[in-house]
Amino acid sequence: MSEPKPGAGLPFCERSFIKYIGVPFARVFLSWDSSLKLLQKESLKIKELIKDIPQDKLQERVKIDRVFGIEDHSCNYSINMTLEHLSIVITAMVFLIDSLSKENVIEKEVKIEEVKPSQNGKDEDKKFFLSVQKYVSFIEKHPKNISKATKSHPWFIEFNNKDWATFCFIHTAVHRRQIEAIIKKLYF
Numbered sequence: 001m002s003e004p005k006p007g008a009g010l011p012f013c014e015r016s017f018i019k020y021i022g023v024p025f026a027r028v029f030l031s032w033d034s035s036l037k038l039l040q041k042e043s044l045k046i047k048e049l050i051k052d053i054p055q056d057k058l059q060e061r062v063k064i065d066r067v068f069g070i071e072d073h074s075c076n077y078s079i080n081m082t083l084e085h086l087s088i089v090i091t092a093m094v095f096l097i098d099s100l101s102k103e104n105v106i107e108k109e110v111k112i113e114e115v116k117p118s119q120n121g122k123d124e125d126k127k128f129f130l131s132v133q134k135y136v137s138f139i140e141k142h143p144k145n146i147s148k149a150t151k152s153h154p155w156f157i158e159f160n161n162k163d164w165a166t167f168c169f170i171h172t173a174v175h176r177r178q179i180e181a182i183i184k185k186l187y188f
Contacts, residue, residue, distance in 0.1 A: 009071055009112075009154075009155050010069070010070075010071055010155060014068065014069070015155055015156070018069070018155075018156060019155075019156045019157060022170075023156055023157060023163070026163075026166045026167075026170065027162075027163065027166070030166045030169070032139065032142070032144045032162060032165055035162075035165050035166045035168070035169045036136065036139050036140070036165070036169070038169045038173070039132070039135070039136070039168055039169040039172055040132070040136060042169065042172040042173050042176050043128075043129065043132045043172065045176055046083075046128070046172075046176050046179060047129065049176070049179055049180065049183060050079060050125060050179070050183075053079065053183070053186075055122055057079070057186055058078065058079045058080045058122075058124070058125065059078050059079075059080050059120050059121075059122070060078050060186060061076055061077060061078045061081070061120075062076070062077070062078065062182045062185040062186055063075060063076045063185070064076075064178070064181040064182055064184075064185055065181065067174070067177050067178055067181055068174070068177070069170075069171075069174035069177075070174060070175070070178055071112070073116070074116075074178065077117070077178070077182065078120055078182070079124075079179055079182050079183070080117075080119075080120050080121065080122075080124035080125070081117040081120050081124075082117070082175050082178050082179055082182065083124040083125055083127070083128040083179075084117035084118075084119055084120070084121070084124045084127070084128075085115060085116060085117045085175065086128050086131070086171075086172060086175050087124065087127045087128045087130075087131040088115045088117070089115050089168070089171060090128075090131040090132060090134075090135050090168060090172070091131050091134075091135075092115065093135065093164055093165070093167075093168045094134065094135055094138050096110075096151055096161070096164045097138075097139075097142070097161045097164050097165055098138070099149075099151075100147040100149045100150065100151060100160060100161035100164065101142065101143065101145060101147055101161045103147055103148060103149045104149060105149060106149075106151045109154075110151060110152065110153060110154055111154060112154055112155070135168065139165060144162075145161070146160055146161065146162050147160045147161040147162075148160070149161075150163075151164070153167065
């Protein structure tokens with residue numbers, strides 16, 4: 001059987017649930033501040049999960065069963081690959097939120113395959129926590145307007161700046177669950 005392609009997406013039912021139930025729910029019930037606090041909690045959970053794991057285990061690729069919200073291609077990652085992916089996405093979120101907040105049109109298409117990890121390096125944990133720190137600082141200073149400008153997520157719908165901030169928390173939570181699954185495979 002061939003390796004799944006990056007960006008192939010989620011199963012139809014899962015994508016539809018997120019698109020038609022999850023996103024509208026998040027729009028109504030999650031504010032800028034609550035999304036930021038939840039992202040910080042997810043970051044702390046990740047820190048606690050990986051604190052005692054040796055570097056060689058952080059870099060060991062493990063095949064896991066797919067968890068809700070990740071595509072098949074992402075099921076053969078190491079913890080560091082997952083952290084690298086999160087760092088890439090969180091850094092991109094700052095650009096997206098800043099641009100949309102200024103009502104700028106973003107011509108470049110958002111592509112899942114462009115935010116996949118490539119390094120599996122030794123310092124991905126440090127890079128991840130630094131990206132979270134920069135993101136938190138950015139959002140804390142952000143005026144918290146809701147943009148008219150939007151940018152579509154490749155699997156879901158058009159997101160405004162607040163939607164992308166909410167997605168940042170949700171995305172991190174999904175990949176925290178991926179890290180938990182990797183740890184289970186590594187040690188149990």
